[in-house]
Amino acid sequence: MKEFIRIASGQGFWGDLLDAPVNQVMGGPIDYLVMDYLAEVTMSILQKQKLKNPKLGYARDIPLLMERILPEVIKKKIKIITNGGGVNPVACKDAIFEVAKKLGVKNLKIGLVTGDDILDKIENLLAQGIDLVNMETHESLLTIKDRLLSANVYFGAKPVVDCLNEGADIVITGRVTDTGLTLAPMIYEFGWSYDNYDLMSSGTIAGHILECGAQSSGGNFLGDWENIPDMENIGFPIAEAYPDGTFVITKHYGTGGLVSVETVSEQLVYEIGDPKIYITPECISDFTSIKLEQIGPDRVKVFGIKGKAPTEYYKVSMSYSDGYSAVGTLTYTAPDALKKAKKADEILRKRLEKLGLKFDEIRTEFQGYNACFGPVAKELPYVNEVVLRVAVRSKDFDSVDRFGKEIAPLILTGPPSVTGFAGGRPKPSEVVAYWPSLIKKDLISPKIEIFEL
Numbered sequence: 271m272k273e274f275i276r277i278a279s280g281q282g283f284w285g286d287l288l289d290a291p292v293n294q295v296m297g298g299p300i301d302y303l304v305m306d307y308l309a310e311v312t313m314s315i316l317q318k319q320k321l322k323n324p325k326l327g328y329a330r331d332i333p334l335l336m337e338r339i340l341p342e343v344i345k346k347k348i349k350i351i352t353n354g355g356g357v358n359p360v361a362c363k364d365a366i367f368e369v370a371k372k373l374g375v376k377n378l379k380i381g382l383v384t385g386d387d388i389l390d391k392i393e394n395l396l397a398q399g400i401d402l403v404n405m406e407t408h409e410s411l412l413t414i415k416d417r418l419l420s421a422n423v424y425f426g427a428k429p430v431v432d433c434l435n436e437g438a439d440i441v442i443t444g445r446v447t448d449t450g451l452t453l454a455p456m457i458y459e460f461g462w463s464y465d466n467y468d469l470m471s472s473g474t475i476a477g478h479i480l481e482c483g484a485q486s487s488g489g490n491f492l493g494d495w496e497n498i499p500d501m502e503n504i505g506f507p508i509a510e511a512y513p514d515g516t517f518v519i520t521k522h523y524g525t526g527g528l529v530s531v532e533t534v535s536e537q538l539v540y541e542i543g544d545p546k547i548y549i550t551p552e553c554i555s556d557f558t559s560i561k562l563e564q565i566g567p568d569r570v571k572v573f574g575i576k577g578k579a580p581t582e583y584y585k586v587s588m589s590y591s592d593g594y595s596a597v598g599t600l601t602y603t604a605p606d607a608l609k610k611a612k613k614a615d616e617i618l619r620k621r622l623e624k625l626g627l628k629f630d631e632i633r634t635e636f637q638g639y640n641a642c643f644g645p646v647a648k649e650l651p652y653v654n655e656v657v658l659r660v661a662v663r664s665k666d667f668d669s670v671d672r673f674g675k676e677i678a679p680l681i682l683t684g685p686p687s688v689t690g691f692a693g694g695r696p697k698p699s700e701v702v703a704y705w706p707s708l709i710k711k712d713l714i715s716p717k718i719e720i721f722e723l
Contacts, residue, residue: 282483327358381433426551449477471577500526601690
Protein backbone atom coordinates (compact mmCIF):
# COMPACT_ATOMS: atom_id res chain seq x y z
CA MET A 271 0.00 0.00 0.00
CA LYS A 272 1.24 3.49 -0.88
CA GLU A 273 1.95 5.94 1.93
CA PHE A 274 -0.28 8.49 0.20
CA ILE A 275 -1.58 9.37 -3.26
CA ARG A 276 -1.97 12.70 -5.03
CA ILE A 277 -5.30 13.26 -6.78
CA ALA A 278 -5.38 16.38 -8.95
CA SER A 279 -8.47 18.26 -10.09
CA GLY A 280 -8.28 19.04 -13.80
CA GLN A 281 -11.71 20.48 -14.64
CA GLY A 282 -14.57 21.86 -12.61
CA PHE A 283 -17.09 21.93 -15.46
CA TRP A 284 -17.21 21.65 -19.25
CA GLY A 285 -15.81 25.03 -20.22
CA ASP A 286 -13.22 25.36 -17.47
CA LEU A 287 -9.61 26.43 -18.15
CA LEU A 288 -8.28 24.32 -21.01
CA ASP A 289 -4.72 24.44 -19.69
CA ALA A 290 -5.60 23.33 -16.15
CA PRO A 291 -5.22 19.56 -16.68
CA VAL A 292 -2.04 20.15 -18.68
CA ASN A 293 -0.59 22.21 -15.85
CA GLN A 294 -1.53 19.52 -13.33
CA VAL A 295 0.26 16.85 -15.34
CA MET A 296 3.33 18.93 -16.16
CA GLY A 297 3.63 21.02 -12.99
CA GLY A 298 4.61 18.41 -10.42
CA PRO A 299 4.00 14.89 -9.13
CA ILE A 300 0.44 13.50 -9.22
CA ASP A 301 -0.93 9.97 -9.33
CA TYR A 302 -4.45 10.68 -10.60
CA LEU A 303 -6.01 13.36 -12.74
CA VAL A 304 -9.77 13.65 -12.19
CA MET A 305 -11.90 15.79 -14.48
CA ASP A 306 -15.52 16.69 -13.87
CA TYR A 307 -17.27 17.87 -17.02
CA LEU A 308 -20.93 17.30 -16.20
CA ALA A 309 -23.77 19.40 -14.85
CA GLU A 310 -27.47 18.57 -15.02
CA VAL A 311 -28.09 20.65 -18.14
CA THR A 312 -24.94 19.29 -19.80
CA MET A 313 -26.49 15.84 -20.17
CA SER A 314 -29.40 17.18 -22.22
CA ILE A 315 -27.03 19.18 -24.43
CA LEU A 316 -24.92 16.08 -25.03
CA GLN A 317 -28.04 14.00 -25.73
CA LYS A 318 -29.10 16.46 -28.44
CA GLN A 319 -25.64 16.32 -29.97
CA LYS A 320 -25.70 12.53 -30.03
CA LEU A 321 -29.13 12.49 -31.70
CA LYS A 322 -27.72 14.66 -34.49
CA ASN A 323 -24.49 12.69 -34.76
CA PRO A 324 -24.01 9.24 -33.12
CA LYS A 325 -20.28 9.93 -32.84
CA LEU A 326 -20.91 12.86 -30.48
CA GLY A 327 -22.41 13.15 -27.00
CA TYR A 328 -19.21 13.50 -24.96
CA ALA A 329 -16.98 16.41 -23.91
CA ARG A 330 -15.14 17.11 -27.14
CA ASP A 331 -12.32 18.91 -25.34
CA ILE A 332 -11.02 15.51 -24.22
CA PRO A 333 -9.35 14.26 -27.44
CA LEU A 334 -7.63 17.64 -27.91
CA LEU A 335 -6.43 17.47 -24.31
CA MET A 336 -5.12 13.93 -24.80
CA GLU A 337 -3.00 15.10 -27.71
CA ARG A 338 -1.22 17.40 -25.26
CA ILE A 339 -0.83 15.13 -22.23
CA LEU A 340 -1.10 11.46 -23.17
CA PRO A 341 2.63 10.72 -23.68
CA GLU A 342 3.49 12.43 -20.38
CA VAL A 343 0.64 10.64 -18.60
CA ILE A 344 1.94 7.28 -19.80
CA LYS A 345 5.51 8.19 -18.89
CA LYS A 346 4.59 9.26 -15.36
CA LYS A 347 2.02 6.46 -14.90
CA ILE A 348 -0.74 8.92 -14.09
CA LYS A 349 -4.25 7.50 -14.23
CA ILE A 350 -7.09 9.62 -15.58
CA ILE A 351 -10.70 9.46 -14.39
CA THR A 352 -13.41 11.56 -16.02
CA ASN A 353 -17.17 11.67 -16.40
CA GLY A 354 -16.66 13.49 -19.69
CA GLY A 355 -18.01 10.45 -21.51
CA GLY A 356 -21.40 12.11 -21.05
CA VAL A 357 -24.05 10.15 -22.92
CA ASN A 358 -21.55 8.48 -25.26
CA PRO A 359 -18.52 7.06 -23.39
CA VAL A 360 -17.91 4.62 -26.27
CA ALA A 361 -17.37 7.44 -28.77
CA CYS A 362 -15.11 9.22 -26.28
CA LYS A 363 -13.05 6.05 -25.92
CA ASP A 364 -12.78 5.70 -29.71
CA ALA A 365 -11.62 9.31 -30.04
CA ILE A 366 -8.91 8.81 -27.41
CA PHE A 367 -7.69 5.65 -29.11
CA GLU A 368 -7.42 7.60 -32.38
CA VAL A 369 -5.23 10.14 -30.62
CA ALA A 370 -3.13 7.36 -29.09
CA LYS A 371 -2.56 5.80 -32.53
CA LYS A 372 -1.58 9.17 -33.92
CA LEU A 373 0.95 9.64 -31.12
CA GLY A 374 2.27 6.09 -31.33
CA VAL A 375 1.03 5.21 -27.82
CA LYS A 376 0.52 1.48 -27.26
CA ASN A 377 -0.73 -0.82 -24.50
CA LEU A 378 -3.30 1.74 -23.38
CA LYS A 379 -6.23 0.40 -21.38
CA ILE A 380 -9.46 2.36 -21.17
CA GLY A 381 -12.26 1.38 -18.81
CA LEU A 382 -15.83 2.41 -19.56
CA VAL A 383 -18.66 2.84 -17.05
CA THR A 384 -22.06 2.80 -18.69
CA GLY A 385 -25.62 1.87 -17.75
CA ASP A 386 -26.48 5.24 -16.27
CA ASP A 387 -28.51 6.30 -19.33
CA ILE A 388 -32.03 4.95 -18.69
CA LEU A 389 -33.95 7.03 -21.21
CA ASP A 390 -34.90 3.92 -23.19
CA LYS A 391 -36.04 2.17 -19.98
CA ILE A 392 -38.55 4.79 -18.87
CA GLU A 393 -41.56 3.24 -20.59
CA ASN A 394 -40.81 -0.17 -19.06
CA LEU A 395 -40.33 1.30 -15.59
CA LEU A 396 -43.64 3.16 -15.79
CA ALA A 397 -45.36 -0.02 -17.03
CA GLN A 398 -44.10 -1.74 -13.87
CA GLY A 399 -45.66 0.98 -11.76
CA ILE A 400 -42.33 2.66 -11.01
CA ASP A 401 -43.11 6.36 -11.28
CA LEU A 402 -40.03 8.57 -11.13
CA VAL A 403 -41.78 11.31 -9.18
CA ASN A 404 -40.22 14.77 -9.11
CA MET A 405 -38.33 15.11 -5.80
CA GLU A 406 -39.20 18.79 -5.50
CA THR A 407 -42.75 19.11 -6.84
CA HIS A 408 -43.94 15.52 -6.24
CA GLU A 409 -45.50 15.47 -9.71
CA SER A 410 -45.79 12.23 -11.67
CA LEU A 411 -43.33 11.64 -14.49
CA LEU A 412 -46.35 10.89 -16.67
CA THR A 413 -47.01 14.62 -16.90
CA ILE A 414 -43.86 15.22 -18.98
CA LYS A 415 -42.95 11.70 -20.18
CA ASP A 416 -43.38 12.49 -23.86
CA ARG A 417 -41.07 15.51 -23.60
CA LEU A 418 -38.11 13.78 -21.97
CA LEU A 419 -34.70 14.56 -23.46
CA SER A 420 -32.38 12.71 -21.08
CA ALA A 421 -32.49 10.46 -18.01
CA ASN A 422 -29.32 9.49 -16.19
CA VAL A 423 -28.67 7.68 -12.92
CA TYR A 424 -25.92 9.01 -10.64
CA PHE A 425 -23.63 6.02 -10.08
CA GLY A 426 -20.95 6.22 -7.42
CA ALA A 427 -17.31 5.22 -7.13
CA LYS A 428 -17.66 1.42 -7.24
CA PRO A 429 -17.77 0.87 -11.03
CA VAL A 430 -14.78 3.20 -11.39
CA VAL A 431 -12.92 1.12 -8.79
CA ASP A 432 -13.84 -2.01 -10.74
CA CYS A 433 -12.26 -0.50 -13.86
CA LEU A 434 -9.10 0.36 -11.93
CA ASN A 435 -8.96 -3.19 -10.60
CA GLU A 436 -9.03 -4.39 -14.22
CA GLY A 437 -5.93 -2.33 -14.97
CA ALA A 438 -7.50 0.68 -16.69
CA ASP A 439 -5.15 3.59 -17.35
CA ILE A 440 -8.06 5.87 -18.20
CA VAL A 441 -11.61 5.53 -16.88
CA ILE A 442 -14.39 7.21 -18.84
CA THR A 443 -17.84 7.35 -17.35
CA GLY A 444 -21.26 8.73 -17.99
CA ARG A 445 -23.16 10.25 -15.06
CA VAL A 446 -20.98 9.24 -12.14
CA THR A 447 -21.13 11.56 -9.12
CA ASP A 448 -18.55 14.33 -9.09
CA THR A 449 -17.32 13.11 -5.69
CA GLY A 450 -17.06 9.50 -6.86
CA LEU A 451 -14.28 10.39 -9.29
CA THR A 452 -12.01 11.23 -6.35
CA LEU A 453 -13.26 8.62 -3.90
CA ALA A 454 -12.60 5.77 -6.36
CA PRO A 455 -8.77 5.94 -6.38
CA MET A 456 -8.72 6.06 -2.58
CA ILE A 457 -10.78 2.88 -2.34
CA TYR A 458 -8.63 1.24 -5.00
CA GLU A 459 -5.23 2.23 -3.62
CA PHE A 460 -5.92 1.77 0.09
CA GLY A 461 -8.26 -1.22 -0.07
CA TRP A 462 -11.01 0.59 1.81
CA SER A 463 -14.13 -1.37 2.70
CA TYR A 464 -17.39 0.00 1.35
CA ASP A 465 -18.85 -0.65 4.82
CA ASN A 466 -16.46 1.80 6.47
CA TYR A 467 -18.67 4.85 6.15
CA ASP A 468 -16.23 7.22 7.81
CA LEU A 469 -13.67 6.46 5.11
CA MET A 470 -16.32 6.61 2.38
CA SER A 471 -17.31 10.00 3.74
CA SER A 472 -13.71 11.22 3.83
CA GLY A 473 -13.17 10.34 0.19
CA THR A 474 -16.51 11.88 -0.72
CA ILE A 475 -15.64 15.18 0.96
CA ALA A 476 -12.24 15.21 -0.72
CA GLY A 477 -14.12 14.84 -4.00
CA HIS A 478 -16.48 17.65 -3.07
CA ILE A 479 -13.52 19.96 -2.46
CA LEU A 480 -11.92 19.06 -5.81
CA GLU A 481 -15.05 18.91 -7.95
CA CYS A 482 -15.28 22.64 -8.75
CA GLY A 483 -11.67 23.04 -9.77
CA ALA A 484 -9.99 26.25 -8.62
CA GLN A 485 -12.98 27.31 -6.54
CA SER A 486 -11.15 25.76 -3.57
CA SER A 487 -7.77 27.26 -4.45
CA GLY A 488 -8.70 30.93 -4.56
CA GLY A 489 -11.10 31.24 -7.47
CA ASN A 490 -14.51 32.81 -6.85
CA PHE A 491 -13.36 33.57 -3.30
CA LEU A 492 -15.60 35.85 -1.23
CA GLY A 493 -12.99 36.59 1.42
CA ASP A 494 -9.92 38.72 0.79
CA TRP A 495 -10.19 38.18 -2.96
CA GLU A 496 -8.18 41.28 -3.86
CA ASN A 497 -5.06 39.78 -2.32
CA ILE A 498 -5.24 36.34 -3.94
CA PRO A 499 -1.84 36.19 -5.70
CA ASP A 500 -1.18 35.58 -9.38
CA MET A 501 -4.77 34.66 -10.32
CA GLU A 502 -3.91 34.54 -14.01
CA ASN A 503 -1.76 31.47 -13.23
CA ILE A 504 -4.11 29.93 -10.67
CA GLY A 505 -3.20 26.43 -9.54
CA PHE A 506 -5.94 23.85 -9.38
CA PRO A 507 -6.30 21.86 -6.13
CA ILE A 508 -4.65 18.55 -5.34
CA ALA A 509 -5.69 16.15 -2.58
CA GLU A 510 -2.88 14.30 -0.84
CA ALA A 511 -4.86 11.35 0.47
CA TYR A 512 -3.76 8.97 3.25
CA PRO A 513 -5.01 5.47 4.16
CA ASP A 514 -6.58 6.63 7.44
CA GLY A 515 -8.94 9.01 5.61
CA THR A 516 -6.97 12.14 6.37
CA PHE A 517 -6.11 14.29 3.37
CA VAL A 518 -4.33 17.55 2.63
CA ILE A 519 -5.58 20.04 0.04
CA THR A 520 -2.71 21.75 -1.75
CA LYS A 521 -1.59 22.82 -5.23
CA HIS A 522 1.59 22.72 -7.29
CA TYR A 523 4.45 24.86 -6.02
CA GLY A 524 4.84 28.16 -7.86
CA THR A 525 1.27 28.38 -9.12
CA GLY A 526 -1.07 31.27 -8.36
CA GLY A 527 -4.12 31.28 -6.17
CA LEU A 528 -4.39 30.30 -2.51
CA VAL A 529 -5.24 27.20 -0.50
CA SER A 530 -6.36 28.23 2.96
CA VAL A 531 -8.87 27.20 5.58
CA GLU A 532 -11.08 29.97 4.23
CA THR A 533 -10.93 28.96 0.54
CA VAL A 534 -11.53 25.30 1.39
CA SER A 535 -14.37 26.22 3.75
CA GLU A 536 -16.15 28.18 1.04
CA GLN A 537 -16.05 25.21 -1.30
CA LEU A 538 -17.24 22.87 1.46
CA VAL A 539 -20.52 24.76 1.85
CA TYR A 540 -21.12 24.89 -1.91
CA GLU A 541 -24.35 23.05 -2.92
CA ILE A 542 -24.66 20.82 0.12
CA GLY A 543 -28.15 21.38 1.56
CA ASP A 544 -28.37 19.92 5.06
CA PRO A 545 -24.71 19.76 6.19
CA LYS A 546 -25.35 16.68 8.35
CA ILE A 547 -26.98 14.75 5.49
CA TYR A 548 -24.91 14.93 2.30
CA ILE A 549 -26.16 11.90 0.36
CA THR A 550 -24.08 10.00 -2.20
CA PRO A 551 -24.31 6.39 -3.44
CA GLU A 552 -21.61 5.26 -0.96
CA CYS A 553 -22.60 7.04 2.23
CA ILE A 554 -24.22 9.94 4.02
CA SER A 555 -21.52 12.44 4.95
CA ASP A 556 -21.68 14.69 8.01
CA PHE A 557 -20.08 17.99 7.04
CA THR A 558 -20.37 19.24 10.62
CA SER A 559 -17.71 16.70 11.63
CA ILE A 560 -15.04 18.13 9.32
CA LYS A 561 -11.94 19.62 10.92
CA LEU A 562 -9.58 21.91 9.01
CA GLU A 563 -6.05 22.95 9.93
CA GLN A 564 -3.57 25.14 8.07
CA ILE A 565 -0.35 23.12 8.27
CA GLY A 566 1.75 25.17 5.87
CA PRO A 567 1.58 27.59 2.94
CA ASP A 568 -1.14 26.34 0.57
CA ARG A 569 -1.62 23.20 2.67
CA VAL A 570 -4.87 22.52 4.54
CA LYS A 571 -5.28 19.29 6.48
CA VAL A 572 -8.82 17.83 6.48
CA PHE A 573 -9.66 15.20 9.11
CA GLY A 574 -12.14 13.91 11.69
CA ILE A 575 -14.84 13.15 9.13
CA LYS A 576 -17.81 10.96 10.02
CA GLY A 577 -20.31 9.18 7.81
CA LYS A 578 -23.31 6.87 7.88
CA ALA A 579 -24.77 4.11 5.71
CA PRO A 580 -26.15 5.18 2.32
CA THR A 581 -29.79 5.16 1.29
CA GLU A 582 -31.33 2.48 -0.92
CA TYR A 583 -31.74 4.93 -3.80
CA TYR A 584 -29.79 6.41 -6.65
CA LYS A 585 -30.58 9.92 -7.77
CA VAL A 586 -31.87 10.25 -11.34
CA SER A 587 -31.26 13.44 -13.28
CA MET A 588 -33.73 13.98 -16.11
CA SER A 589 -34.33 16.84 -18.49
CA TYR A 590 -37.32 17.63 -20.67
CA SER A 591 -38.44 20.13 -23.25
CA ASP A 592 -40.53 22.88 -21.66
CA GLY A 593 -41.33 25.34 -24.40
CA TYR A 594 -39.30 28.22 -25.78
CA SER A 595 -37.55 31.33 -24.56
CA ALA A 596 -35.90 34.44 -25.95
CA VAL A 597 -33.92 37.30 -24.46
CA GLY A 598 -33.54 40.84 -25.71
CA THR A 599 -31.40 43.74 -24.42
CA LEU A 600 -31.13 47.49 -24.91
CA THR A 601 -28.83 49.95 -23.14
CA TYR A 602 -30.10 53.29 -21.84
CA THR A 603 -27.70 56.06 -20.87
CA ALA A 604 -27.77 58.98 -18.45
CA PRO A 605 -29.41 61.24 -17.59
CA ASP A 606 -32.29 59.26 -16.04
CA ALA A 607 -30.98 55.94 -17.40
CA LEU A 608 -33.00 53.81 -15.00
CA LYS A 609 -36.19 55.84 -15.56
CA LYS A 610 -35.84 55.42 -19.33
CA ALA A 611 -35.24 51.67 -19.06
CA LYS A 612 -38.28 51.23 -16.81
CA LYS A 613 -40.46 53.17 -19.23
CA ALA A 614 -39.23 51.07 -22.14
CA ASP A 615 -40.14 47.92 -20.23
CA GLU A 616 -43.61 49.30 -19.55
CA ILE A 617 -44.14 50.16 -23.23
CA LEU A 618 -42.93 46.73 -24.35
CA ARG A 619 -45.21 44.86 -21.96
CA LYS A 620 -48.27 46.85 -23.07
CA ARG A 621 -47.49 46.11 -26.71
CA LEU A 622 -47.10 42.40 -26.03
CA GLU A 623 -50.40 42.39 -24.18
CA LYS A 624 -52.15 44.25 -27.00
CA LEU A 625 -50.90 41.64 -29.47
CA GLY A 626 -52.50 38.88 -27.36
CA LEU A 627 -49.27 36.92 -27.01
CA LYS A 628 -49.16 34.06 -24.50
CA PHE A 629 -46.27 33.81 -22.05
CA ASP A 630 -45.66 31.61 -19.03
CA GLU A 631 -43.26 34.24 -17.74
CA ILE A 632 -41.90 37.66 -18.61
CA ARG A 633 -38.86 38.63 -16.59
CA THR A 634 -37.20 42.02 -16.65
CA GLU A 635 -33.80 42.94 -15.24
CA PHE A 636 -32.23 46.36 -15.14
CA GLN A 637 -28.57 45.41 -15.26
CA GLY A 638 -26.47 47.84 -13.32
CA TYR A 639 -29.27 48.19 -10.78
CA ASN A 640 -31.18 45.02 -9.83
CA ALA A 641 -29.99 42.06 -11.93
CA CYS A 642 -28.30 40.51 -8.88
CA PHE A 643 -30.25 42.03 -6.00
CA GLY A 644 -33.77 41.92 -7.40
CA PRO A 645 -36.44 43.55 -5.24
CA VAL A 646 -33.99 44.49 -2.47
CA ALA A 647 -31.85 46.60 -4.81
CA LYS A 648 -31.39 50.19 -3.69
CA GLU A 649 -31.76 52.92 -6.26
CA LEU A 650 -28.64 55.02 -6.64
CA PRO A 651 -28.81 58.78 -7.08
CA TYR A 652 -26.96 58.61 -10.39
CA VAL A 653 -26.42 55.75 -12.80
CA ASN A 654 -24.34 56.17 -15.96
CA GLU A 655 -26.09 53.44 -17.87
CA VAL A 656 -28.59 50.62 -17.45
CA VAL A 657 -29.03 47.53 -19.62
CA LEU A 658 -32.68 46.59 -20.03
CA ARG A 659 -32.81 42.80 -20.27
CA VAL A 660 -36.20 41.22 -20.97
CA ALA A 661 -36.67 37.45 -21.18
CA VAL A 662 -39.86 35.58 -22.08
CA ARG A 663 -40.83 31.94 -21.82
CA SER A 664 -43.83 30.23 -23.41
CA LYS A 665 -45.11 26.93 -24.76
CA ASP A 666 -46.20 28.91 -27.83
CA PHE A 667 -43.36 29.30 -30.32
CA ASP A 668 -45.08 32.07 -32.26
CA SER A 669 -45.47 34.25 -29.17
CA VAL A 670 -41.77 33.97 -28.38
CA ASP A 671 -40.86 34.60 -31.99
CA ARG A 672 -43.01 37.76 -32.13
CA PHE A 673 -41.47 39.05 -28.90
CA GLY A 674 -38.10 39.03 -30.67
CA LYS A 675 -39.52 41.38 -33.27
CA GLU A 676 -40.76 43.89 -30.71
CA ILE A 677 -37.37 44.80 -29.15
CA ALA A 678 -35.71 46.73 -31.97
CA PRO A 679 -38.72 49.05 -32.59
CA LEU A 680 -38.21 50.50 -29.11
CA ILE A 681 -35.09 52.24 -30.43
CA LEU A 682 -37.15 54.78 -32.37
CA THR A 683 -40.53 54.38 -30.66
CA GLY A 684 -39.52 54.53 -27.00
CA PRO A 685 -37.41 56.58 -24.58
CA PRO A 686 -34.28 58.36 -25.86
CA SER A 687 -30.56 57.72 -25.41
CA VAL A 688 -30.70 54.05 -26.32
CA THR A 689 -27.95 51.88 -27.78
CA GLY A 690 -26.58 48.34 -27.48
CA PHE A 691 -28.81 46.52 -29.98
CA ALA A 692 -26.63 44.14 -31.95
CA GLY A 693 -26.70 40.64 -33.32
CA GLY A 694 -30.12 40.82 -34.91
CA ARG A 695 -33.52 39.94 -33.50
CA PRO A 696 -33.65 37.59 -30.51
CA LYS A 697 -34.52 34.09 -31.71
CA PRO A 698 -36.57 31.48 -29.82
CA SER A 699 -34.56 28.69 -28.21
CA GLU A 700 -35.81 25.51 -26.61
CA VAL A 701 -36.24 25.59 -22.85
CA VAL A 702 -34.73 22.54 -21.14
CA ALA A 703 -36.17 21.93 -17.68
CA TYR A 704 -34.77 19.76 -14.88
CA TRP A 705 -36.57 16.78 -13.32
CA PRO A 706 -34.80 15.21 -10.29
CA SER A 707 -36.01 11.86 -9.00
CA LEU A 708 -34.97 8.72 -7.12
CA ILE A 709 -34.80 5.08 -8.14
CA LYS A 710 -34.06 2.00 -6.04
CA LYS A 711 -30.53 0.75 -6.52
CA ASP A 712 -31.61 -2.83 -7.15
CA LEU A 713 -33.40 -1.75 -10.34
CA ILE A 714 -30.29 -0.36 -12.09
CA SER A 715 -26.78 -1.76 -12.46
CA PRO A 716 -23.69 -0.10 -13.90
CA LYS A 717 -21.78 -1.88 -16.63
CA ILE A 718 -18.00 -1.82 -16.99
CA GLU A 719 -15.92 -2.74 -20.03
CA ILE A 720 -12.16 -2.69 -20.60
CA PHE A 721 -10.66 -1.93 -23.99
CA GLU A 722 -6.99 -2.15 -24.89
CA LEU A 723 -5.12 -0.59 -27.78
